[in-house]
Amino acid sequence: MVVIASIAVGxxxxxxxxxxxxxxxxxxxxxxxxxxxxxxxxxxxxFLKDKEIEFTLEDADVLLQEIKADDKVAAAAVRSLSNAMLASAKVARGILVKGIDPEDEAALTGLDKLVVEGDYLNTKKKNTILISKKIAEKLQVKIRSKVVLTFQDFESEIVAGAFRVAGIFETDNNRFDVANCFIRRKDMNKLLGAPIKINAAPVLTEAPAKMEPANTAHEIAVYLKDHEDIAGITTAFQGKYPALKVQNYKELSPDVELMESQIEISSIIFMVIVMLALVFGIINTMLMAVLERYKELGVLMAIGMGKGKVFVMIVLETLMLALVAAPIGLAIGYLSVKFFEDKGIDLSAFSAGMREFGMSEIVYPNIESTLYVQLTIAVAITALLASLYPAWKAVRLKPIEAIRKI
Amino acid sequence: MPIIKTTQVTKVYNPDTIPVHALAGVDLEIEAGEFTAIVGPSGSGKTTLLNIIGGLDQPTSGSIEVGGQDISKFSDSEMIDFRQKNIGFVFQAYNLIPVLTAEENVEFVMLLQKRSKAERQARVKELLESVGIADKWDKRPNQLSGGQQQRVAVARALASKPTFVLADEPTANLDSKSTANLLDIMARLNQEEGITFVFSTHDQRVIDRARRVVTLVDGQVDTDVYK
Known part of the structure; x- marks a missing residue:
């Protein structure tokens, strides 16, 4: 029973x-x-090398339509980017300004749903800005306050634009919140002026480039329908657009990749630790079981049960206990994961710390089904290893001494 | 030719610390079909002699031949094999396997001998009938009285068709009615089927029924009386 319980709990x-x-x-x-x-x-x-604004995507809108038409793509949006100084009447901060097309951006990142106060950028008013709650607090501004964005235009001149705070957003990730703000791409491009073509002939040869600045963009972000084969899809797009650099999220954010690979390693390490603890638990209880049945085993050997058979008997007994216990543990594990899978585990008591790391307050446990298989194999191996010592102990007993014990 | 022959068998316990000479040169021959009691006061070496004859213990010196084979030089696993084929044990404390029924306890040795199912079933039935507890075949040891358990133990000892049966104080834990019953059964098996029984005992009721009484004193044969 103790073996079953410990294996199940483990x-x-x-x-x-x-x-x-x-x-x-x-x-x-x-x-x-x-x-x-x-x-x-x-x-x-x-652009990836030095984030200078002159490294624009050519004909970004045409490109965007092409990418959107790809059947692997769920959503895509184009952005203009620039490092800027965001200043209120009292405070100024460096920030990354993202010039977005509000509708595309809402479809891609759900930015509109993150607005906690005021409106999203889809108002008719010109020069509106979306800032995070953290930034709003730091700049001491409210909805409809005026802020000034200062950055370089394409001619390397410093330009400044006055923006009204339309809305305030908040994500779970403080790091992201303090580093980003959003304005409409149209507004941004007006300030940036016309792009200077740096390594190719202008696409829009008919109209003078300076007259049509609205097409400027630095980045197209894509959300895929299915990212199982992300590396393959990345390569495919890279092949299709050799002039551009295509990166997936693993390349863009090494810490995400690290965490992804770390999940697997950490669950294996945890499994090994639990199994180690189990080994000693099983050895202890099986040894007790052997000593308890010392006399019985002695009799079996006296009447002619071979050592090999006794050994196999103890090993099989342990394995059978494990085979009863493991499914119980797996079933309870499965049920508890299922229970919390939809409900989530509310960690809001610790959420201040979690936010700093960009983790959410409610954790929804989920699990790879392969873990069940791995675990079953691990338990079987553990039980097998742990049974060897008690079995060896049983084989070494002398029937005559065992029988004398009352 | 005797089926058991011991020659100058000695056994010393704790040879390095405080030597105890349990057996000091025992010469004994037992023929097939005997019904022999080995008697003597506590500490005279009865159980030690029985253990050595039964291959549960090894002598310090001397030899034991069983059916012409010298078993004193056997390895552990040869010994186990030898016990399984040649010797039936009946212990003082019955020592049935608690989780098995009467039938399964009797059947167990035959499983080790890899007998066929039909043969096993027939033999178990026959044995349980001959010890008079065929109706208790499906009972576990804790559901049986001491006398009934010891009768199952006798049936178990006979299951492997051994050369002889060793019974170490088989009646020590039994009341007189059960003792008489058990002795009747063993005497009948001895007479009708020619099974050799060797007891160690200091129970007068057993000694009265034995046809040969070997008395041990201080690890040596003192008297050897045929009745």
Missing amino acids: SWAVIFMSSFSNGLVSSYIERAIQHEFSHLQFHHPG
């Missing part, structure tokens, strides 16, 4: 802890993809 712990950390990290990854990186990003290769 298996349950492995499943629940793995699913918990899995849920924790995957929520981080999902959010990072959702709000920050999307699955894929397209840039001018030069």
Whole structure:
């Protein structure tokens, strides 16, 4: 019974802890993809090196339509980017300004749903800005306050534009919140002026480039329908657009990739630790079982049961206990994961700390089905290893001494 | 030719610390079909001699031949094999396997001998009938009285068709009615089927029924009386 209980609890712990950390990290990854990186990003290769605004995507809108038409793509949006100084009457901060097309951006990142106060950027008013709650607090501004964005235009002149705060957003990730603000791409491009074509003939040869600045963009972000084969899709797009640099979220955010690979390793490490504890638990109880039945085993050997048979008997007994216990643990683990899978585990008591790391307050445990298989194999191996010592102990007993014990 | 022949068998316990000479040179021959009691006061070496004859213990010196084979030089696993084929044990404390029924306890040795199912079933039935507890075949040891358990133990000892049966104080834990019953059964098996029984005992009721009484004193044969 003790063996069954310890194996069951051990298996349950492995499943629940793995699913918990899995849920924790995957929520981080999902959010990072959702709000920050999307699955894929397209840039001018030069832009990645020094983020200078002159490295624009040519004919971004045409490109966007092409990408959107791809059947693997769920949503895509184009952005103009610039580092800027965001200043209120009292405070100024460096920030990344993203010039977005509000509708595309809403479809891609759900930015509109993150607005906690005021409106999204889809108003008719010109020069409106969406800032995070954190920034609003730092700049001491409210809805409809005026802020000034200062950045370089294409001619390397400093330009400044006055924007009214239309809305305030908040994500789970403080790092993201303090580093980003959003304005409409149309407004941004007006300030940036006409792009200077740096390594190719202007696409819009008919109209003078300076007259049509609205097409400027630095980035196209793409959300895929299915990102199982993300590396393959990345390569495919890269092949299709050799002049651009296509990156997936793993390349864009090494920490996401790290966390992804770490989930698996950490659940294996946790499994090994639990199994180690189990080994000693099983050895202890099986040894007790052997000593308890010392006399019985002695009799069996006296009447002619061979050592090999006694050994196999103890090993098989342990394995059978494990085979009874493991499914119980797996079932309880499965049920507890299922129970919390939809409900989530509310960690809001600790959420201040979690936010700093970009993790959400409610963790939805989830689990790879392969873990059940891995765990079953691990339990079987553990039980087998743990049974060897008690079995060896049983074989070494002398029937005559065993029988004398009353 | 005797089926058991011991030659100058000695056994010393704790040879390095405080030597105890349990057996000091025992010469004994037992023929097939005997119904022999080995008697003597506590500490005279009865049980030690029985253990050595039964291959549960090894002598310090001397040899034991069983059916012409010298078993004193056997390895552990040869010994186990030898016990399984040649010797039936009946212990003082019955020592049935608690989780098995009467039938399964009797059947167990035959499973080790890899007998066929039909043969096993027939033999179990026959044995349980001959010890008079065929109706208790599906009972576990804790559902049986001491006398009934010891009768199952006798049936178990006979299951492997052994050369002889060793019974170490078989009646020590039994009341007189059960003792008489058990002795009747063993005497009948001895007479009708020619099964050799060797007891160690200091129970006068057993000694009265034995046809040969070997008395051990201080690890040596003192008297050897055929009745």
